[in-house]
Every structure is written in C-alpha cells, then in structure tokens.
Amino acid sequence: MDRGTLFLVVACQAVALAALLHRGGWDWATLKATGRRLSLYPRLYGAMGGNAWRCCGLAGHSEVLIVGQRVLAGDGEEAPAAVHVSNGTIVGVYPFNGTRNMEDLPASTRSAAVFNYGGAVVAPGIIDVHVHLNMPGREDWEGMVSGTRAAAAGGVTTVVDMPLNSHPCTTEGPLLKQKLGLAKARSVVNTGFWGGLVPENAADRVTLEALLESGAFGLKAFMSPSGINDFPNVSRHHIESAIPLLKERGMPLFVHAESVSHVHVPEGDPRAYSQYMASRPPKFESDAISTLIDVLNSSTHESKAGFRIHIAHLADANSLAMIQDAKSYGLPLTVETCPHYLSFWAEGIPDGATQYKCAPPLRDSANAIRLWDAVASGTIDMLSSDHSPAPPGMKHLDNGDFGKAWGGISGRSRAAVSTGTKLQFCRIHTHGCAALCCQKLCINYLPSANMGPVVWLLLWVWPVVATSE
Numbered sequence: 001m002d003r004g005t006l007f008l009v010v011a012c013q014a015v016a017l018a019a020l021l022h023r024g025g026w027d028w029a030t031l032k033a034t035g036r037r038l039s040l041y042p043r044l045y046g047a048m049g050g051n052a053w054r055c056c057g058l059a060g061h062s063e064v065l066i067v068g069q070r071v072l073a074g075d076g077e078e079a080p081a082a083v084h085v086s087n088g089t090i091v092g093v094y095p096f097n098g099t100r101n102m103e104d105l106p107a108s109t110r111s112a113a114v115f116n117y118g119g120a121v122v123a124p125g126i127i128d129v130h131v132h133l134n135m136p137g138r139e140d141w142e143g144m145v146s147g148t149r150a151a152a153a154g155g156v157t158t159v160v161d162m163p164l165n166s167h168p169c170t171t172e173g174p175l176l177k178q179k180l181g182l183a184k185a186r187s188v189v190n191t192g193f194w195g196g197l198v199p200e201n202a203a204d205r206v207t208l209e210a211l212l213e214s215g216a217f218g219l220k221a222f223m224s225p226s227g228i229n230d231f232p233n234v235s236r237h238h239i240e241s242a243i244p245l246l247k248e249r250g251m252p253l254f255v256h257a258e259s260v261s262h263v264h265v266p267e268g269d270p271r272a273y274s275q276y277m278a279s280r281p282p283k284f285e286s287d288a289i290s291t292l293i294d295v296l297n298s299s300t301h302e303s304k305a306g307f308r309i310h311i312a313h314l315a316d317a318n319s320l321a322m323i324q325d326a327k328s329y330g331l332p333l334t335v336e337t338c339p340h341y342l343s344f345w346a347e348g349i350p351d352g353a354t355q356y357k358c359a360p361p362l363r364d365s366a367n368a369i370r371l372w373d374a375v376a377s378g379t380i381d382m383l384s385s386d387h388s389p390a391p392p393g394m395k396h397l398d399n400g401d402f403g404k405a406w407g408g409i410s411g412r413s414r415a416a417v418s419t420g421t422k423l424q425f426c427r428i429h430t431h432g433c434a435a436l437c438c439q440k441l442c443i444n445y446l447p448s449a450n451m452g453p454v455v456w457l458l459l460w461v462w463p464v465v466a467t468s469e
C-alpha cells in the first residue's frame, strides 16, 4: 500500500439488514428496548418485493448474527455490537466484545450464522435523495435495475428519483404511479420519487395535489433550462404559485438554482474545461439563491413542518454566506452538495475530459475547500450524488467538446466510498458521515407520513483499512 494513503477502501459490500428509523432518528437503543420486529426487506411504497434479499450475501440464512467492533450506534458513536437478524427481521442488538462473550448473548442467537466484520464499519444504509434513474423512456441512459444496483454497490439503500430524465417526465400523478410500478418490479433498494414542477402545472393545484397524493415526496424545479425539452424551467412566479400547497402539506421544493443570464465567453478551445466553466459562472447560482431567499421572505402563508426550499447540488462556495444568513433568521432553506464538487477540482480536469461536465460546473480547489468547511460546520445539510448517467456518445468522449457534451456525472456506486474516505481524511468521523448521509435526511427529508409508520433502512458494511501512515 502506498505511503501517504490514509485509507484504502478494499471493497464495498452491501449487506442487507434492516435498522429502525423512527421520527427521532434511527436508534439502536430504542430498537433493542422495543423489540420491534423489522423486516429485512425494504418497504418503501411496498416497492421492493424480494429483490434486495436475492442480491444479498446473507441470503440462505434464516438466522444471522452480524458482529463487528465498529457498529454505529444511535448516539453517534461506534461500538462493538452484535446484530441479530431472524427471518429477515432485526430482533436484537447486543453489546459484543468478541467471541469470548458469545455465550452471554441470548440463547435465541445460538443457531445463527455468524458474520464477523471485525474492524469494518457497520452503518445505516445511505440515503441519496437526488438520483436520475431515467426510467421509463430513457433506459438506454440508465434504468432502475442498473441504477439501484449501483446504489446498493455504493452502500446506498434508499434513493429518491428526480422527475427527469425519464420520458415522460413525472409531472402528473398517473406518471408517478407508473414509476412506482416499475420500481416494484425492478429496484433493489428503497426507491422514492420527486414530482416535477414545470410552468404547465405550477398554477394547476389539482394536478399538483394529485402528484403529491400519488406519493411524491415533494417537488423539483429548474430555474435554468434543464436540457430536457419536456421539463422546462420555471420562473419566480411559478415557484410562488406552488409554494402555498407545499407549505400546507409540509413538503419540500427542490430547486436547481442557477439563473442563467448572458455571459460573454471569449472564443476558445471547446475541449478546454475553463471554457465551459466560464460559461456558467458562480453568479448564476448566487442570483438564483438570492431569488429563492427573497421568495421565502415574501411568502406569508402558514407553513407546516417539513416545508422548505432545498438548493440542489450547490457548487458555489460564495453563496454559502447568504444561505447561512437566511438559516440564521429561521428561513426554511436547506442545501446539498455532491461528492464531485468536493472531490474533483477544475484545475485537475484534463482537456476533453467531458465526463466531468455537470451543471453547475465543478469549480476550483479553493472553492471545494470552502464547501468542505461548510459540510463540516453543518451549513451544508447533506450530501447527495445527483447520479445522472448518459450514453457515452452523448458525453462526446470522442471529441471532448464540452459545449456539446451532456452535463451529468454518474458514480453513485463510488460516491459514498470516496466521500466517506475523504470525510475521514478531514477528520469528520464515520458517525458524522452517517448523519450527513442518513440520519438528518430521514428526519427532515423523507417524512414518515409518506412512508408508513416505520421507515426501513438497510445496513451496509463499510470496510475501511487504515494504513500505517
């Protein structure tokens, strides 16, 4: 192993286990105390069938004991523990100090197959509230089978799919129900959906209500052209039209926050990343975010808990100050960034490497470091992947033309691992990572009202090996 490498991620093995997640957050102690029986299978929308279990390495064992030295507990600390799973249900979590106290475990665990993950982290499955599965209609871009398998491979056990780039886009209730049906047959992880807010439905309360009642967790809108013709961007007026309904229902509005205005970019090499970056300056983001804050300030409707405007994939660190300010005086505003804005820096992007094209663009290392600080401080509320694959031809990998390439980065299967490794590098501990990627999301973004009385999570094992460095 190379010197200088702090951690080597040797594998990412999703292990299907369920953990209780209740309104106050997931909590081993509560789980143990209540003895509630938890299904091993995801139950979000009842969409999963047995897919997850068939993919799971624990299949074939009716009684399983997962033991490890680093089980993330509800208090945010790692602890040695044994998790007893019986017929797909977690029935107990016990302190565990090694094989010497096996006999101290309840007799009911004696027949269980023991899986000892040693120093690997046993953590709640990650929730990714921003993915594009592109189904129905663009299965050649992705699909629920490959998209959710990639999620599982990356330790993600719940994804929430955007209303685009499926075709048709999810802007009406029946279209959302169609996605639910597809997820039931094909998804291998919990799969939920956002509904689309577009100019056509923004003032159509009946359509928006039907969309939300069909199971959407909230709405998603673009303030700049989305790149998909049947998902046009909205104006401030459209957003203001939809907000009363979202406030009434306590549901979030996700926004792609870039306000595109004319920008003069001198003629240059279309293969140069700097050309693309100059075409979407940080001002696009700060203008949009400023508008959203103004919208929140201007709205006088009563708001039910759960309503917020959520800024998707923040790239511009300069906008953090106004976000922090808005939060400080209580505006319901939250923000996510993505692993690629933290992990990839403009200075390092080779000419023609259009796989790095996304919108807003990746910015420089100084910007990324400020985003990291905001992740650490909590100004950035969560990480999500914005997993958005496209066929290689659309990325123009052959000619490396940033202007023509489709914008979108795929990598759900890697994002958590790379981010988790870097989080540790930055001394944000694993429980901090779990909070960023799991706990806060469940509490704040996936309201239990939409998920039935209990929300199901899978656990995953996160093998991280420290080097001698």
Ligand SMILES: [Zn+2]
Pocket (backbone or CB within 6 Å): 130, 131, 132, 162, 386, 388
């Ligand atoms: Zn997206």
